[in-house]
Amino acid sequence: MRLWSFHGGIEVPGHKEISTTRPVEPAPLPKRLILPLSQHLGAPAEPLVAEGEEVLKGQMIASPAGFVSAPLHASSSGKVVAIGEHPVPHPSGLSAPCITIETDGEERWVEREQRDFRQLEPAEIRETVRQAGIVGLGGAGFPAFIKLNPGRTIKTLILNGAECEPYITSDDMLMRERPEQILRGLLIIRRAVQARRCIIAVEDNKPEAERSLRQALGSMKEDADDIEIVTIPARYPAGGEKQLIRVVTGQEVPSGGLPVQVGVVCHNVSTAVAVYRAVELGEPLISRYVTITGGAVAEPRNLEVLIGTPVEELLQLCGTDPGAVQEVIMGGPMMGISLASLGVPLVKTGNCLLAVGRGEIEHPEVMPCIRCGNCAEACPMSLLPQQMYWHARAKDFDRLREYDLFDCIECGCCAYVCPSNIPLVHYYRFAKSEIRARQEQKRKADIARERHELREQRLAREKAERAARHARKRPGPSDESKKAAIQAALERARAGKQGAAQDDV
Amino acid sequence: MLSAALALTFLALVFGLLLGYSSIRFRVEGDPVADQIDAILPQTQCGQCGYPGCRPYAEAIASGEADINQCPPGGEQVIQALADLLGREPKPLDPDRGAEKPPMVAFIDESDCIGCTLCIKACPVDAILGAPKQMHTVIADECTGCELCVEPCPVDVISMVPVEEDISHWKWPLPKVANGDAP
């Protein structure tokens, strides 16, 4: 099969071997599970349970609030002990609403309905995926059912097994150990989006994963003529959605556009497994493969982890030396977020915990930009990182949008190649959040303007009505006679008072 | 009969005039410069600029009567945007008008509210809910933080509290770089 290449990108040391030597095992059941209501893009879920309530494993404990949202399920059975703010994995280090469950160790499941996907209509598949709380497990956590409803003809369905970011091996291990489930998930997604051909893309640094996928495909009974497994050259960020589409199909997704516009839908291999488990086993998304690795980890490996397990416990399980840790990153070294506290839970999108040892990742001194242009050469989105950096520094947000700031995927290639070590991505994140905040401010100001105008109109109308009522009244006592009446009353009162005062004397 | 007809004519006239007046007073389109200025102003409607709201201030700037540095809630950002729009030099906020503050919303201590409705009358954006002799509440999402309701309250139970920072409103800070990576 012909492959294309994308602009820019970088070659980075993989550090992947260290975490692939041990088979994946389930992590022991934690005492407490902390489940943030927002583990996806879109509106946070709304709790369906109350404190003190007993819940079963797999029971829905929060429902989606709106279309772009996802429900949440208890990862194990036990009792809800708290609903409230708890630190979550987020660059701000802030807390957010979470449901905390004290597990009872019994792992009592809700009723699970096993079904054959071939009996289901695409709409039923989507609804099942939605109810299972499945979000994109390789990226930002976009609710997966939305991408199962492309609304137009899909030529190519791509399963993303590239896993291009250093250190992370959770998809690799999943492809090695559960290729049948991945393929099963692929068939289900194929049915939901009615794709004509399917491609599973694996970077060429994962030969074991490729081999086991090929084996599973060879022994599959279903019709699989349209499924192809391709190895693509390892180059960061080949696993970026737009980059992968370019490599595999040669097509460019337009700026600000979506893959469906070029007839492509992309899902991650772990998402495919979650889809399979939801549709055929009736299990919602309550666990995932997680890589626990880094220089401070004695036994780097992958574990199957219940969503909501505290990060601290996972690090301990793999022999992490707290004294040797420089920082802990959820995700990889290029795009992950540094954790402010280790009490945060593992969330649906958490594919990796990277406990960086001291000196393992350097933060060299930042120097002035020398306008070398390396950043533009490395940018896989063909942006102009240097110009965007200047405008972000100058807070010139209008200009930044002209440079397609919002096409930036925050891959970090530009900062990686910058000889002056400028934290370029940080500047783009700053600018993006500032622009979003200003849009929100504008929206609120527009509402306030409208409410103020309505109020002014209402006041004027009321005034007019009062005036009209006044005019309609029978010509009552004139102003003069009114004044006289008031005067008379006042005098009466005064006279009375005086009289009373005299009586007192 | 005649008097009734006359009264009706009179009423029609009064309403017509008032409607005409309000359509001028509250016109939606109109002076395009004032519109553009009004689009920049923060719509807090607090009156600190010396005008009874953002729109009148916008008109005063457009007519050259007012300067561009009189809106404390808008602060530097609004002054900069006005300067860009009007092709003028930005200048610091007029300190006589007040200082730029972090965003606030009004909070009514409901246990002590006597239901006098005075704050409702003061609120320029109808963000306070309540009826006579009932306890009153601020709809925090619609409150612009203008502080106009604080003064009128006879039992002093309205206070301004900072808008809480939560994850959905959190912003990435500008990177702090040791040597400033200056050009």
Ligand code: SF4
């Ligand atoms: S790579 Fe760094 S130094 Fe070179 S142009 Fe880009 S920002 Fe400037």
Ligand code: SF4
């Ligand atoms: S972080 Fe953004 S600007 Fe930098 S290389 Fe990646 S896409 Fe380009």
Ligand code: SF4
């Ligand atoms: S000071 Fe600013 S926010 Fe307040 S009324 Fe004047 S223009 Fe509007």
Ligand code: SF4
């Ligand atoms: S509630 Fe008070 S502070 Fe808020 S907008 Fe109304 S009057 Fe202003």
